[in-house]
Amino acid sequence: MTQFSITSALFRRHTVSRMAVALTFVVALVTAPLFAQGVSSKTTADESSGSAPELIQPDELVKIVQSPKGARPLIFQVGFRVLYQQAHVPHSEYIGPASEPEGIQRLRQRVQGLPRTQSIVIYCGCCPWSKCPNINPAYKELRALGFRNIKVLYIADNFGKDWVDKGYLVEKSE
């Protein structure tokens, strides 16, 4: 097993000496931490919303969706359609990317007429937590509409790694 960069290793027409490969490794090792995305920040979803969102961890939400007792919260997926079609949290509803006006519009329509005490969980899982473009707009919109019982599913990396790979139940849709 060796580690290469495309620029140095993929093409036979560029003769690459083993020493050059070794140097590539060194450069990669030295610079990688600088470019790594690092440990996810748990503050990103909140930075401009005026109040810290209450987070819910995947294992907590699993218990809720599996529990036959109690009123289940509404669960909204504010990520992309292809992700939702492949796998989503059981009982969750597709809203769409809240970073786009259409997503916000669908969110508004969905919660129209609901009591402001309605318990809502939003999640995305498209990207690492600190890079997610959808959670914050969705959370802010729900807050602006007067909802206060909102929880945000904390997905550190993505839905695949933090939910599907852990063996949690999923549903698919067409």
Add this chain to the structure above:
Amino acid sequence: MKTRVLAAVAILAVVAFIATRHWNGRTEPLRGDNAVTHPLAPDFSLTGLSGQTLQLSRYRSKVVLLNFWATWCSPCRSEIPRFVDLQRKYDRDGLQIIGISLDDDPKLVRAFYQQLTMNYPVAIGDAKLAERYGGILGLPVSFLIGRNGRIYAKHAGESDRTGCQVTTRNDPTLK
């Protein structure tokens, strides 16, 4: 001297492999020498943004970087300019980058394509294609496909700035 260099390479490779496990961006090398461990990349035929047919198997003699992305995905947006540079730089050497957007709205993709002057083909993908590639359950995800059409690496997350770092074997089919 040769032995020392090889030993250094081996050690660094192991360290690098371990290091990648601690990054958010994950590279999953596909190890081994046979068809099972280097599966053929699922072929597809899609209509590209400019109306042309985009069929993966037509690129069989090239090294293909197949990138799943979306316009609203910030790590995707960060790495695409680097892909544009790579395509320009290594086009004559046989690199072909192919973008599969998972956006809902093709209009946004077209606008983005023009804005970034993307120089490689892009098509809109769907859940069926994503599932044929093992599920695209986060973005971006890239696959490195050798000239023989087989998948040699999968990278989940944004590629690094030094040139799409991938962990793979020193396999001649990739050269």
